[in-house]
Amino acid sequence: MAFIKSKDLVHEYIRRDEEGNVESIQTALDHVNLNIEPGQFISILGHNGSGKSTFAKHINALLTPSEGMILVDGMNTSDEEYTFSVRQAAGMVFQNPDNQIIASVVDEDVAFGPENIGIPTDQIIERVENALKMVGMYKYKSHSPNKLSGGQKQRVAIAGVMAMEPKCIILDEPTAMLDPDGRADVLRAVHELNKLKHITVILITHYMEEVVDSDYVYVMEKGKIFMEGKPREIFKDVEKLKEHSLDVPQVTLLAHELKKAGVPLSDCILTRQELVDELVKIKKGGQI
Template identity: 55%
Template structure:
C-alpha cells in the first residue's frame, strides 16, 4: 500500500511536468468472447478497436455513439471495471491495468451509470452519498462534511433524509453524482446517465454537470447518444464500431452532417435547419448550434 502511494506521488509529479492530462488512452482495444446459449465461446467481438485520446484536466468532453458503437465498453475502461485487451489507459498517470491501483483509479474517475435505480445502494439519500467515502475509510466527521457538501453541489440537500424511492429519475442521478463527488474525484465519467431520463431530468443533470465543471473544476466525460448534449462541450468524440470516427470542437463535428448520419446519430434540429439554409445558398455560419444564435444570424442577414 505504502509503495503504491509513493508510486502515485512520483507519477503525479512526472505528469505535472508534462501537461495537465487527466485521461489518456493509447491504441485501446477490447475484445469480448461472443457466447452461445451454453456459454461456449463462438466468436470474438472487438467492441473497441484502437482508441487513442487525451482528456485535459478541467475539460468537458462528450463521447457520442449509437448503440453498439462501443461507448459503454470504453467508459468501463476509465474506471478499471474492464482491462484493455490491447493498448493502455492512464487515469491521472496511473495505468488502469495495475491491480493494486484499482481503487485509486476509481476514486479519481468516478462513474455514473445509466439506470438510476441500480446504482443507489441505500434507503436513505445521505447514507447512499456516504457509501463511497465509507468504502475508502474516510473518518466519520469528514464523511458527514463531504456528504453535506456534495448534496449542496447537486442541489439536493433538502432530500438528505429522504428515501430514494420517491425521487424522480433526474433527482436520483443527481444523488448518484453526489455519491461520486463525496469521493473527491478529479473526473466524473457518465455512461449514458441521461438515456433513461425525461427532458426535465436530462436538463437537471446536464446543468449540474456544467456547474461542477465550471465551479469545482471537475473534468467531465459524458457518454451519450443525444447530440444536443455535446453542444457546450470543449471536445467531442464520435465513436463508430469501436473506432473514433470524428473528433474536434462541437462546431466542427456538428458540421460533418453526412458522417454523423453515417454513425447512426442525428444532428440537433438547429444544425439541420442551418444545413438546409446553407444548401439553399443562405450565408449562415454552419457552426451555429442554438436557436438564439440562429435567429440573431438571420436578423443580421435581414439587416444587410
C-alpha cells in the first residue's frame, strides 16, 4: 500500500479583510495526485511559490486539504483524531536550522521530541544516542548548538526528528542556507537513513544536483505536478527545464551543449563519470 496517497488535493490560501469578507483566494495546490511507496527516496523540485512547501505541510498535517484528500500511512489528515499519529509517522525538517533548535545542549534538543510523546527515560537516552550516531553528530552530544556550523545544526535537527522514530521524514529545503560542505553532509546523512533504516524520504529542494540519486522526482509549478519520473527521465528534457527556468546540473548541461554541437552522446547524462567515459570512448573510437 502506498505510504502517502494524495487524491485531487487542493489547497487555497484565503485572505480576508477586517469584516471577514474574502479578499483574495490563492490556489497553492491544484488537484495534486500522487502515490509514494514506503522506503522510497522522493524529491520534489520547483520554484519558490510552486506549492512544494505547501504540499510538504500537508504530509504531516500542518495544513489540511481545502478539497480532495491525503492519506498518510493510511490515515486521513483531515480527521483530527489522527493529527498526532500523522505527525509521529511523518517528521519534518525545515530550511533554517536556527529556528528549530530549542535546547542549550545537543542531546537535550534531540530528546525534546521523544519526551513530548511520553517515551520512558531509558528509552529516550537510547533513541537519542542512536539518532545522533546515525547523522554523525554523536561526538557533539554535550556541545552547545550555538557553536555548531549550519550543516551540523541541520543534522541535529534531523536527529531530533529521527528520535521520534518516524516512518517518513520530510525535508523542506534543508540545505538552502548551508555551504557546499554542509550540504554534502546533510545529504549523506539523509541517504543513509533511507538505505539503512528504510525510512521514506521526501526531499524538497531547488538544487537539481541533490535529486540525481533519488528514486523518483516530481517537478511542481503553479500548484500542479508538471513533470514526474526517474531523475534520468526528468533531466532528459534540458530545454523544457530551462524554459521553466529550472536549474540543470552543470554536467548534464555540458552534455546537452555538446550534443547540440553534434557530439554523439547518450540522451541524458547525470554524472561526471558517465560523461567522461562516453567522451573517452568517442575520442578513442574516432567517431568524429
